[in-house]
Amino acid sequence: MSSQPNAQRQVYLDHSATTPVRPEVLAAMLPYFAGKFGNASSIHRWGYEAREAINDAREKVASLIGASPSEILFTSGGTEADNLAIRGVAHARRSRGNHLITSQIEHHAVLHTFEVLQKEGFEVTFLPCDKYGLIDPDDVRKAIRKDTILVSIMHGQNEVGTVEPIKEIGEIAREHGALFHSDAVQSAGKIPIDVKELNVDLLTLSSHKIYGPKGVGALYVTKGVRLTPQVTGGAHERRMRAGTENVPGIVGFGEACRLAKAELPEESARLTKLRDKLIEGLLNEIPDVVLNGHPVLRLPHNVNVSVKYLEGESILLNLDRMGVAASSGSACTSGSLEPSHVLLAMGLSHETTHGSLRFSLGMSNTEEDINYVLEILPPIVEKLRAMSPLGPGSVL
C-alpha cells in the first residue's frame, strides 16, 4: 500500500486472511515441482512417487481432524471444498428433500453457494445469531424438518472468532437424518477437532490459513456419503473431484497439518494469552472501544473490536504506515461497499460496523508486537477522532 516512513516494526496481524508458508512446509514442497514431477495417475515410477506423496499428505490431513485418510478429498481450497460439500449434497439428495439450513454469518463461500441453490429452487433457512455471533442449537432444532437434507454451520467464525456449538448442532442434524457440514477453515490447527466427536459429516479445510500454500484445501466426507461431483473429468479423488492433483500443494498442506497438530496445544495457549492481552489493552487504553464476538468461546488468534465514531479504513491506513497489518468489516473496505454481514447479523449499528478492526494473530507474533500495537493505536484513534463529526461530545 503506502510507504512506511514511521514503521519501527513490521507486525503482521492478518493471519485470518492468509499466512506465510513456513520454511519446513516449503522445504517439503520443493522436490515436487521439478524433480518428482510425476502425475499421480501414471503407472510408472514417477507416478508412483507422486501417489505416495499424496497418500502421505492425506494421512497427515486426516490425522489433524481424527478422520481416516480415505475420508479426505483434496480440492483447490476452502472455497471449492465448501462448494463441493453444499452443492454436492444438495444435488445428490434432492430426491430426499428440498430444505437446507445454514446461518447468516457464514463465509461468502458458503453463503453465496446457498443463495445460488435457493435460486435453483431449494428452500434455505438462514439462521440468525446472538449478539456474540453464537448460533443457538435450539434454533436449528426448530428449523429442521423431515425434508431437511443438509445443515451447514461453520466452526470458528472468520471475522469475530466465535466458536459455534457444532457438536450439539451435528447431533440434532443426525437425529433428523440430515447431513451436517461445517467450515473449519479458521479453527483447524487452532483448536482441537475430532470429526467423530463433533458429529460432523463434512468438514472444510484450507491450507493457506495454517502456513501451507494457497490454492489447496480439503473436504472431509464421512464414509458412505456420496456427493455429486462439481468438477467432472477423470476418476481422481474417489470420483468426487476430477483433475490432476496439485502434488506440491498437497504435500505442503500435509506438512502444514502435521506441524499444526504437533504444535497445537502449546501454540494455542500462547496465542490465547497474546489475544487476551491485546483485547484487554485495547479496551483499557482506548475509550469507547467494544469487543465483537464472544469473550470466551473464541478462536485463540482472533481479536475483533469496534472503535466508535471512526471508520475502519482510515485506521488501517494509519496502522499500515506504522508497519501493522490488520483488517476491517467496514463498508468502505469491502469493495461491495456493504458493511460486514456478520457484524450486522450480530446487531451492530451501521456506525459500529464502520469502526470494526480485526487483528488475527499467528506464529510470528510476540508480546512485543502486542505492546507495539497498544502503543501506536491510541494516538491514531485520538487523531482521527478529532477529525470525526461523531462522538460522545459531538455537536450533532
Place this chain on the structure above:
Amino acid sequence: MYNDKVMDHFFNPRNVGELENPDGVGQVGNPVCGDTMRITLKIKDNRIEDIKFRTFGCGAAIATSSMVTELVKGLTLEEALEVSNKQVAESLGGLPPQKLHCSNLAAEAVHAAIQDYYKKQGLVVSDDNGSSHDHSTHDHSVDDESSEE
C-alpha cells in the same frame, strides 16, 4: 491503492475542525456507505474567509474533504458553488474507481453550507436540484443513530 497526493491529504489534512459561530454549516451523509461530512464556514464580503471540516469516513473521504477546503478557501460564494465533485477528485490526481463516490461528499457539503448561509441571511436559496432537501434527511438519520449510542 491511493496516490501520494491523496495520502498526503489523508495523513496531513488541511483545515480540520469546527469554526465557532459559523456563518454557514453543511452536513451531508453519503448514501452509498453511510459516511458523514460536516463543513463550517466563515463568510466575509461574499467570500469564504475560513473553512473547516470534520469527516467520518474512509481515506478518500478524508482526503477529498481536505482538498475541497483548500480549493474553495478565498473563493466567492458563486465560485465555490461551481466547484464540482469531479474537480475535487481531479485535484487529488484521481481516486480508485470504487472510491469515486467518496468525493461526492466533499463538494456537496460545501454547497450545503453555502445554502445554509443564504438561508440564514434570508436570501433566496438558489434552486439547486432540490438535493438540499436530501441533505437534511441524512442529517436527521445521523442524529438519531448517534443519540442511540
